[in-house]
Amino acid sequence: MTQPVSIVGAGLSKFGRQPGVTGREMAVTAINNALADAGLSWPDVQVAFGGSDGSGLADTLVAELGFTGIPFTNVKNGCATGGSALFSAVNAVRAGAADIALAVGFDKHPRGAFNARPEEWGLPEGYGDAGLMVTTQFFGAKISRYMRLYDISADTLARVAEKAYRNGSLNPNAWRQEPMSAEAIATADMVNDPLTRYMFCSPGEGAAAIVVASPEALERIDRTPIHLRAISHRTRRFGSFEVFSPAIQGSGEPTSVSADAARAAFEQAGLAPSDVDVAQLQDTESGAEIMHMAECGFCEPGEQEEMIARGDTEIGGWIPINTDGGCIANGEPIGASGLRQVHEIVTQLRGEAGDRQVRGTPQVGFTHVYGAPGISACTVLTV
Incomplete structure (x- = not known):
């Protein structure tokens, strides 16, 4: 039987454009906030994992945090960087290598699209020349196919973004804090049909950190834990349809790395x-x-x-989704997104989400992150 692991601390920096603040500084803020949340200090951490897509090496944060000599491993795994760092921290505790472990993700991206290079993804140079490294094209192609197959309307795309901005307006850490109507979203400039500019997240800035602990450590930590019932991490299988790999191989419906990771977590x-x-x-x-x-x-x-039209995914619905505004309202600092998700679920399960708190007393939460070129990490958290 695997060692139980609990989340005892969760911290964020602010998300969004922060002139004069480096990604590293945001990471230190998130780590200090997570440690304070747990009632711990940096010397209590026995092992750490962290990553950033383009804002530096996480292990060098010890220059600001303290030279305690602990193992600190860099993680770089696209949009699943934060989830992969947490996966590693959890496994360190499960393996008995540490009683208290930390995961951190951070990034500070410039304005504009991500500038991925084909050679870094094992692709020929011509792939970039053809414009196939532009992620918006992939997302437009994938959802267009899905809408045709399953009769999803463009109005529903706009409603999802409308919910994101509305939820973001209730989140003091979010980048986008102004609600926006579905009509304004639907009639905005088209980026890649059928997706308009306000249906996309933007490369952003921010950091998130999570502290996990063993049952033995819980005895000396004065913080009600959130139990990490499961964490999974998967890569794509044959026949998938992914960012930087937009081709359906084989026959039938494409495989889904997200479905694989979610199924494993449950x-x-x-x-x-x-x-x-x-x-x-x-x-x-x-x-x-x-x-x-x-x-x-x-x-x-x-x-x-029908679910979205009924409001099932709203904060007051039966399955609230992205209560903090998600990537659309928070932007996507690649290294931080997966851990931001976990921070939000921890906040909801503790009943500390304020104006965006879901109804009743939520007992079970779920997070899912997906990234190029077909990786996914999921968690299941319980009180």
Whole structure:
């Protein structure tokens, strides 16, 4: 039986444009906030994992945090960087290598699209010359196919983004804190059909950190824990349709790395999607949230249209999704997104989300992150 692991601390920096503040400084802020949340200090941490896509090496943060000599491993895994760092921290505790471990993710991206280079992804140079390294094209192509197959309307794309901005307006750490109407979103400039500019998240700035502990450590930590019932991490299988790999191989419906990771997490937790009270799903753009609802098991493909129209995914709905505004309202600092999701679920399960707190007393939360070129990490958290 695996060693139980609990989350005892969660911290964020502010998200959004922060002139004069480096990604490293945001990371230190998030770590200090997570440690303060747990009632711990940096010397209490026995092992750490962290990463950034382009804002520096996480292990060098010891220059600001303190030279305690602990193992600190750098993680770089696209949008799943934060989730992968947490996966590593959890496994260190499970293995008995540490009683207290920390995961951190951070980034500070410039304005504009991500500038991925084909050679870094094992692709020929011509792939970039053809414009296939532009992520917006992939997302437009994937959701267009999905909408045709399952009768999803463009109005539903706009409603998803409208919810994100509304939830972001209730989140003091969010970048986008102004609500926006579905009509304004739907009629904005088209980026890649059918996705308009306000249906996308933007490369952003921010950091998040999580502290996990063993049962033995809990005895000396004065903080009510959130139990990490499961954490999974998967890479793509043959036949998938992914960022920087937009081709369907084989026959039939493409495989889904998100479905694989979610299924593994629920099996590990001994729970089902129907048990979840609040969820965070990767929403790089509106279509991603829609597809991930089905891929993670919260509905069948095509049911999203009616669910979203009914308000099922709103804060007051039966399955609130992205209560903090998700990537659309917070932006996407690549290294931080997965841990921001976990921070939000911890906040919701503690009943500390303020104006965006879901109804009742949520007992089970779920997070899902997806990244190029087909990686996914999921968690199941319980009180």
